[in-house]
Amino acid sequence: MSTSSSSPMLTKFESKSSRAKGIAFHPKRPWILVSLHSSTIQLWDYRMGTLIDRFEEHDGPVRGIDFHKTQPLFVSGGDDYKIKVWSYQTRRCLFTLNGHLDYVRTVFFHHELPWIISASDDQTIRIWNWQNRSLICTMTGHNHYAMCAQFHPTEDLVVSASLDQSVRVWDISGLRKKHSAPTSMSFEDQMARANQQQADMFGNTDAVVKFVLEGHDRGVNWVAFHPKLPLIVSGGDDRLVKLWRMSETKAWEVDTCRGHFQNVSACLFHPHQDLILSVGEDKTIRVWDLNKRTPVQSFKRENDRFWVIAAHPEINLFAAGHDNGVMVFKLERERPASAIHQNQLFFINKEKHVRSYDFQKNIESPSMLSLKKVGSAWVPPRTISYNPAERAILVTSPADGGIYEYINLPKDASGAVEPSNTLRGSGTAAVFVARNRFAVFNQGNQQIDIKDLSNSTTKTIKPPHGTTDMVFGGPGCLLLIAPTMVYLYDIQQKKQLAELSVAGVKYVVWSGDGLHAALLSKHNVTIVNKSLEQISTLHETIRIKSAAWDDAGVLLYSTLNHIKYTLMNGDSGIVRTLDQTVYLVRVKGRSVYCLDRAAKPKVLTIDPTEYRFKLALVKRHYDEMLNIIKTSSLVGQSIISYLQKKGYPEIALQFVQDPQTRFELAIECGNLDVAVEMAKELDRPKLWQRLGSEALAHGNHQIVEMTYQKLRNFDKLSFLYLATGDQEKLQRMAKIAEHRGDMTSRFQNALYLNDVQGRIEMLKEVDQYPMAYLTAKAHGLEEECEAILEASGLTEEDVTLPSLGRPAAPPKALVPTYKTNWPTRATGMSSFEKALMAEGGDEAVAPDANGEEDLLAEEEAGDGFVDEAEDDDDAAAGWDMGEDAVAEVEDDFVNVESAEIGAGSSEADLWTRNSPLAADHAAAGSFDTAMNLLSRQVGAVNFKPLEDRFMEIYSGSRTFLPANPGMPPLVNYVRRTVNETDSRKILPLISRDVESVQANEFNNGKNAMKQNKLEDGVVSFQKALHLLMVNAVPSQSQVNEAQATVQQAAQYVLAMSIELERRKMVGGSADLSSFPEDVKKRSLELSAYFTIPGMDPQHQTLALFSAMNFANKNKQLGSALGFANSLIERGTNAKFKENAKKVKAIAERSPTDAIDVEFDTFGEFDICAASYTPIYAGEASVVCAFCKVKYHKRYNATVCRVCNVCAIGAPCSGLRLTV
Amino acid sequence: MDPFSAEGELVNIHTAFVQGQYTSVINDFETSSFSESNKIPIQVLQYRAHCALGSYDEVISQISDKDAKKSPDLAAVKLFASYLKKPSDKAVSEAELLAESQGDNLSVQLLCGTILARAEKQEQAVQLLAKHQGSLDAVALIVQIHLSQNRTDLALKEAKSARSFAQDALLVNLAESWIGVRQGGDNYQKSFYVFEELAQGPSSASATSLVAQAVSELHMGRTEEAETALNQALTLEPENSTAIANKLVLDTIIGRPVEETRAKLQSVAKEHEILVDIAAKREAFQTAMAKYSPKFEA
Incomplete structure (x- = not known):
């Protein structure tokens, strides 16, 4: 035991229950089944620590339990002699297999056949078919309780253990043959089988004992096969764990592991490593080295005897059952130690080899070093720190209470060599703090040593009390981690700079720019800046595993099952799910680089849209947001509610389709037009009501009116009309009130209208003669008074009147408000919306003019009303109401309706909304935005040359349809989307497609080259450039074609301009002798440069030919030779080649130049299109974003000489030619 | 009986008018052969045909002020002709007056409606026209x-x-x-069929319907067919400004030089809307362009 380390156990989960007798891991999900002595079976999620389910049908203890590998099934066996097969989906016991005559000890599924094997105290081992629920084999032979029986993972073997002190290996190949399809067994097979296999004493050939392993001197409790090797491990009441090996023909004992001081309950092989694990009633879990059979580790529990152990088939997890429950644990840390330097990741893999990984090339290096000797063999190193200056690493390992080792990496990775000269020492943490210094922290004596590269201490620091870990803290600093605090410590000044109270920090991840760090604890991420000031913090219920920074300053972190992100402001969300835990090391664009648990580098692809979008929102990068909206399908409730929550309802509005949500958002951002549209669509009183109150707040009385109409809010409507001074509508309200028979309303309206007569009529109608009289009297309507008196059979003397004041008239509205809405400031369009409009991005809401239909008309004509009105007619027959009024009213309505027409928006307006192409905006006549787009896309500044193109597009997209004589023709808009009727997808026809430009201007230019009409050529090509700059093409491939054409045309323009420049200097003369020296030199150079731009081969031939002749005539034999060679090599014209050969022959005699010109035949260079001088490779230059022609730096921001439109070197997003 | 209905006397002349066969309206129908009650409508139609052919002066001189006073129809025609000859605010206000006083007269509705519509008073025009029976x-x-x-x-x-x-x-x-x-969409084709039927029928063909046919073809991207139809129209009426205007559009679309056509349009209709519009747009271009200040020298 002395050699075994007793590092603390890495417990992942613990449960409290009665004695656990059986355990099974689910092969895929984070589940374990635990069968208890109390007859219960529990299903736990060990990752979340939750009890998923309980199954209680057994009577008495349940000892055996197993998950099926693929089906949603599990099997259990108990002291009630029963084997039960369950479905965890339906959570029911599917059926029970009866047959055993005593306790069932273990049950296991076969890995591929529908079989279950069980071992029982009735001394038999039985194999069952769970599909037809039958017993297919009973294996007898043990003469005491059979304690355990398992299938071999690949072969047709069974191993069993019994209290009869023996372990038996059984051959069940006969059983498989018998139960496989009959056709598969030929007659020969049958014969062979009959002859070959001797039957046991009962003539049973299905399962025959192959080996009987004797060696334990007490009962054997457990036995297991090795997953790959022909090995068996068994444990028994003799406190021994025995290792057995077998061959085809025999089996023998290999060795014994001694150490348990009580009965061994169970044992198994580690699924991946050369280890044996065993548990016993001595309350220990012991780990043994399979090869040396020496103890590696042991873990002891205070009070609980262990009864069973199980291993996860895939991942490094084990579970052990004891008297008071179950524990799930790991044997070793799985986090691979890693360090990043620039594009390199250094990490230590499972074999403890140091490897590197190149992020750019996506290549993993071979092993560079073996760290087998660092720490103990079974303990992986904890951290690695890399020093690029020395190409050295610092590795720490928790072995032996913490050690560190300083190792130089070999120059190139040449396999897992043992490091030659290493420096080591003891310490909990070690990290490079400078090129030639590293810090070592020792938790035991609470001391930090700063050491030089020869491992001698140069400085000693006393860390704050209780420090548990130390990590890099920025240049010259350390972060010291204590259980509830983190300290920033300056090494130079030997002083603490800052402290922050954060609990349980385990890892620290610095951002690429070193300005921020993420402190990871088990359930929290705290983001701090480099002065350790907290910026944000977030809590996760699931364990946080690792984190890495995106270049844009977004932290991505991984939990057990997710990759998530968090912005600096604390906004977070899920990026993707993980099926297995990974450790992030870097984020680059859409790729997340990580190490998995097997320490293999992996690249996961993520969709960064969501957090990029949020980041853009936070930083108010509207262009980027726009881009994201347009290029990705960013929808979903989460982003909408996010935007809403963050106070950007107007942006959220862009995403939403659902009318209800749209309505809510529209109300929230005060976009009444959208709200009206949605309310119309939904048509629910609640919504109208809300819209009404919102519109009222806006002072938009027309919408208020509409909502009141919708809601039949007559009173409010009347009042609104009164307030807005709409007498006419008020009159109609009075009429409607009359129809409705609503006296109060009539009275009200009459009051509003100051309609005394109406009021009197109404009062008379309801027999309120006194009131009517009073009203009449008050207004001095004596005749009316008389009439009333007469009607009520009274005389004036009978009436006593109160004193009357002067009749008050309702105030008149001073302003005819009703005619239009209040002028409001143009709705505060956010810059985002503006950008959206300009780019013509998303669907644009085309609001109908409000208050279109007169809802009251419908109201009045409505069926319900007609009846009512008729009733009224009868009831009020005596009162002259008549039907004329109704007719009049209806007439009125026609007029009202027609009075409310207004101009709509033209199709051209749609184009600008539907398209981000300059051409489409030009077609719409929106030259402003078209120019804006071009200037953003290619840096266009000089639009003069584009004028004709703009006008051409504009006038080419409108036709004139003669309609009624005398009227101007109807303007219609020509579309390129001929079959489209969805207004959001309609786009204008753009004249002159790429093909026609190629066939005309482009070709003409080339012909001009051929005919040596260079001025015409330049014009032609520039025309082509302008045509293509403002254009629209249907597909990406055409975009590429257009761009290729643009670049080619630009090269021609460049070439021709060079030659024209030369001709300008020397005219047509080929002989330069009469010219001054500088002109000679320059013209020779120009003639040479003429050959450089990328023209078609036949045209380049022309340039070469002219350059060669020119050089030849002017005694530039060196240059002439160069051109001749090029001609011979690349020329397309036989005659020219002939000529070239002659020139070559002459020139080769003395290949020198009379004048030294700046032209290198072999050099790589471009020609500056402004100065016509070379730009050599590597020399700084600026480019025209449109035609891609290069210029010397000094021409930056001037107009491109080739396209004559764009500013050279302007920052821009690139030309868009397709929607 | 409605004189314009299928059995009515006026049906033929009205159809000819609608089809744009204005010369036929003027020459093929003798006023005297119609019943007294239809004299005025015939006259109006013929005057309108004259207007459509641009002979405004003839119309103005033929209608005496006395006639105009007597019949609102003729008054409207005279107003119409003088407005078309030279749009003026005076004519518009007169039209408004006439519309107010004689709003029930169909000729007044149509002709004053047209004047109002041309004078950017579309709402009034629609209101007036809505009174039709x-x-x-x-x-x-x-x-x-x-x-x-x-x-x-x-x-x-x-x-x-x-x-x-x-x-x-x-x-x-x-x-x-x-x-x-x-x-647009499928409706292009449907419209084309209507125009084509008119334009290609020997008894119904006119420059107007040929131009309409050409326009619908242009919208469907059939430039060659459109050109044929336009040329036919121009053979019928070499100075049909709408036809020339559309020819200009067609030439632009197929990338042909447009100077000649433009000159021709200028000569027949100096104030044609396409020319006015293009001139305005050129100005707009200059204004928009002026916002940028290109630098030509380093």
Whole structure:
């Protein structure tokens, strides 16, 4: 035991229950089944620590339990002699297999056949078919309780253990043959089988004992096969764990592991490593080295005897059952130690080899070093720190209470060599703090040593009390981690700079720019800046595993099952799910680089849209947001509610389709037009009501009116009309009130209208003669008074009147408000919306003019009303109401309706909304935005040359349809989307497609080259450039074609301009002798440069030919030779080649130049299109974003000489030619 | 009986008018052969045909002030001709007056409606026209006004209601086709069929319907066919400004030099809307361009 380390156990989960007798891991999900002595079976999620389910049908203890590998099934066996097969989906016991005559000890599924094997105290081992629920084999032979029986993972073997002190290996190949399809067994097979296999004493050939392993001197409790090797491990009441090996023909004992001081309950092989694990009633879990059979580790529990152990088939997890429950644990840390330097990741893999990984090339290096000797063999190193200056690493390992080792990496990775000269020492943490210094922290004596590269201490620091870990803290600093605090410590000044109270920090991840760090604890991420000031913090219920920074300053972190992100402001969300835990090391664009648990580098692809979008929102990068909206399908409730929550309802509005949500958002951002549209669509009183109150707040009385109409809010409507001074509508309200028979309303309206007569009529109608009289009297309507008196059979003397004041008239509205809405400031369009409009991005809401239909008309004509009105007619027959009024009213309505027409928006307006192409905006006549787009896309500044193109597009997209004589023709808009009727997808026809430009201007230019009409050529090509700059093409491939054409045309323009420049200097003369020296030199150079731009081969031939002749005539034999060679090599014209050969022959005699010109035949260079001088490779230059022609730096921001439109070197997003 | 109905006396001349066969309207129908009550409508139609052909002066001189006073129809025609000859605010206000006093007269509705619509008083025009008693001419005019205001929805509504009382009348078909060219999609083809039927029938062909056919073809991207139709129209009426304007569009689309056509248009109709519009747009371009200050020298 002395050699075994007793590092603390890495417990992942613990449960409290009665004695656990059986355990099974689910092969895929984070589940374990635990069968208890109390007859219960529990299903736990060990990752979340939750009890998923309980199954209680057994009577008495349940000892055996197993998950099926693929089906949603599990099997259990108990002291009630029963084997039960369950479905965890339906959570029911599917059926029970009866047959055993005593306790069932273990049950296991076969890995591929529908079989279950069980071992029982009735001394038999039985194999069952769970599909037809039958017993297919009973294996007898043990003469005491059979304690355990398992299938071999690949072969047709069974191993069993019994209290009869023996372990038996059984051959069940006969059983498989018998139960496989009959056709598969030929007659020969049958014969062979009959002859070959001797039957046991009962003539049973299905399962025959192959080996009987004797060696334990007490009962054997457990036995297991090795997953790959022909090995068996068994444990028994003799406190021994025995290792057995077998061959085809025999089996023998290999060795014994001694150490348990009580009965061994169970044992198994580690699924991946050369280890044996065993548990016993001595309350220990012991780990043994399979090869040396020496103890590696042991873990002891205070009070609980262990009864069973199980291993996860895939991942490094084990579970052990004891008297008071179950524990799930790991044997070793799985986090691979890693360090990043620039594009390199250094990490230590499972074999403890140091490897590197190149992020750019996506290549993993071979092993560079073996760290087998660092720490103990079974303990992986904890951290690695890399020093690029020395190409050295610092590795720490928790072995032996913490050690560190300083190792130089070999120059190139040449396999897992043992490091030659290493420096080591003891310490909990070690990290490079400078090129030639590293810090070592020792938790035991609470001391930090700063050491030089020869491992001698140069400085000693006393860390704050209780420090548990130390990590890099920025240049010259350390972060010291204590259980509830983190300290920033300056090494130079030997002083603490800052402290922050954060609990349980385990890892620290610095951002690429070193300005921020993420402190990871088990359930929290705290983001701090480099002065350790907290910026944000977030809590996760699931364990946080690792984190890495995106270049844009977004932290991505991984939990057990997710990759998530968090912005600096604390906004977070899920990026993707993980099926297995990974450790992030870097984020680059859409790729997340990580190490998995097997320490293999992996690249996961993520969709960064969501957090990029949020980041853009936070930083108010509207262009980027726009881009994201347009290029990705960013929808979903989460982003909408996010935007809403963050106070950007107007942006959220862009995403939403659902009318209800749209309505809510529209109300929230005060976009009444959208709200009206949605309310119309939904048509629910609640919504109208809300819209009404919102519109009222806006002072938009027309919408208020509409909502009141919708809601039949007559009173409010009347009042609104009164307030807005709409007498006419008020009159109609009075009429409607009359129809409705609503006296109060009539009275009200009459009051509003100051309609005394109406009021009197109404009062008379309801027999309120006194009131009517009073009203009449008050207004001095004596005749009316008389009439009333007469009607009520009274005389004036009978009436006593109160004193009357002067009749008050309702105030008149001073302003005819009703005619239009209040002028409001143009709705505060956010810059985002503006950008959206300009780019013509998303669907644009085309609001109908409000208050279109007169809802009251419908109201009045409505069926319900007609009846009512008729009733009224009868009831009020005596009162002259008549039907004329109704007719009049209806007439009125026609007029009202027609009075409310207004101009709509033209199709051209749609184009600008539907398209981000300059051409489409030009077609719409929106030259402003078209120019804006071009200037953003290619840096266009000089639009003069584009004028004709703009006008051409504009006038080419409108036709004139003669309609009624005398009227101007109807303007219609020509579309390129001929079959489209969805207004959001309609786009204008753009004249002159790429093909026609190629066939005309482009070709003409080339012909001009051929005919040596260079001025015409330049014009032609520039025309082509302008045509293509403002254009629209249907597909990406055409975009590429257009761009290729643009670049080619630009090269021609460049070439021709060079030659024209030369001709300008020397005219047509080929002989330069009469010219001054500088002109000679320059013209020779120009003639040479003429050959450089990328023209078609036949045209380049022309340039070469002219350059060669020119050089030849002017005694530039060196240059002439160069051109001749090029001609011979690349020329397309036989005659020219002939000529070239002659020139070559002459020139080769003395290949020198009379004048030294700046032209290198072999050099790589471009020609500056402004100065016509070379730009050599590597020399700084600026480019025209449109035609891609290069210029010397000094021409930056001037107009491109080739396209004559764009500013050279302007920052821009690139030309868009397709929607 | 409605004189315009299928059995009525006026049906032929009205159809000819609608089809744009204005010369036929003027020459093939003798006023004297019609009954007294229809004299005025015939006259109005003929005057309107004159107007359509641009002979405004003839109309103005033929209608004496006395006649104009006597008959609101003729007054409207005279006003119409003088407005078309030279749009003026005076004519517009006179039209408004006339509309107010004689709003029930169909000719007044149509002609003053047209004047109002041209004078950017579309709402008034529609109001006036809405007083019609089942006149398809009025419906067609309303449809056009709605379309010119980009209110396809209202135009469609109008056409639909007209179809409900006039079924397959030529004007209804035409109005629907005008809407169709605005709507696009399948409706291009439908409109094309209507125009083509008119344009290619020997008895119904006219420059107007040929141009309409060409326009619908242009919208469907059939430039060659459109060109044929336009050329036919120009053979019939070499100075049809709408035809020339569309020729200009066609030439632009197929990338042909447009100078000649433009010059021709300028010569026939200096104030044609396309020219005015393009001039305005050129100005807009200059203004927009002026916001950028290109730097030409380093």
